[in-house]
Amino acid sequence: MSLNTFPVGDRQKIKLLVLDIDGTISGISNQVRQPVIEAIAKVKQQGIPVAVATGRMFCSALRFYKAIGAGLPLICYNGALIQDPETNKVHHHFPISIPLAGQILDFLEQPQYRDQMTVHFYIDDCLHVQDMGEDTRKYLDRTSAPIRVVDSLRERLTVEPTKILALSENLELIEELSADICATFPQDKLHFTKSSPNFFEITHPLANKGFAVQYLAETVLGLKSENVMAIGDNFNDLEMIEYAGIGVAMGNAPAPIQRIADWIAPSIEEDGVVTALAQIMNGGIRIDGRLGR
Template identity: 85%
Template structure:
């Protein structure tokens, strides 16, 4: 494990890490992060959420660095709106993803979200989308035919279903159809299958903040996350911490396991290291 004395940057996931069932950052978490900032540690947010949906969490904890959103597909500074990096899904590949998702058994059983210009675009307003909007308060466009959007590269594509076996089948199908240098696949929850550009993952994004913006090394970084979309940043960081609610494979690669989100595990983690 890295030396806590070397840590200069703390990177935090949102859902399942600093925000749980309440969809808010609780006061003990805010206070623990404030203490870390008081000691001169830079604080950043890395999330699968949209930029607009992540902003209130970024502000709640007083993060200072550009915001990593869409699992690293977009890095944008909330203070200046400067876009540091944007790696959208190429249009031909987005079309091929639709080809797969619009065939049986997926067509009527999986909800497709396209994200373009920080707006959620959907075919229709189904139950999965309604639940998503309740948690994210995202702007939404109902477009009918998603193919009409394929004049612009989507920042991210999300496939949603409560049928976990179907999500696993989709994952297997897409992993055999596309190579790792074409697209990046991950899950932020068991029901969310996320598709991005191959350079769009939290590991590369945190590396950009640390090395390009701050002149740091991996051993200067602590990252805390709770799901498969956090794997790359937990591996990159000198100290990678998984939440107690993280799936077993995520916990396995972490340097330390914090208590769960509903136990304010970030507070325990930060009190252990500072």
């Protein structure tokens, strides 16, 4: 879809802006750049509230939430947890059942995966791992997540995990895992997605950003899907881009995500969100010296 085909007739209806974090408002620097912060502030000045929807942990997402001044409940773990940072009220928590989590662990411990993949369990907003490998170190460098190294993940299955993540630098292995696990576990029992080529994320079947954004829009704010603009960059953003009246994919998004979007913004390193937000500001006014195309 061309940058010149923004759905002009719909932008006046927008009453909620929902933003992903990694690859959307935060790139290589792992920070929100000042032009993006200023563009979001101008949208808020128009009376449009801003929400964050991310695959990150609640605690890991908070600094981004604060950086852009989001004021709505925070959608994290790809929608498995919706929690208000101001009041700590939990609106929704959809963890994976203990029996299913055990079956997933059995699956991931098969010989073809065990030695080439790292498994993360997220319990009570804390990362649990068995081994502090290189994959986990890189993950911690970016997320600054609280971590607990345990002798056995299976021993932690007295509490339902919010999310399970399998990660590997072997991208072919991730694709093989994706096909195998989707063929093994019914889609009505679990939700599978990727927020990065080397991440395979497993959550409760109701845990997706589309359902979470629908909850914020319709239940919390009394809006309709046509009043929502959502911007994301990866497969875990698919459902919210589909739900939103205006669904925007970043220029760095995979081709399948770009194909389902209503509009494609420039890439994260080009501050594509700034250009996208210019489209809903009085028909494309200037934001930080940029003109909406």
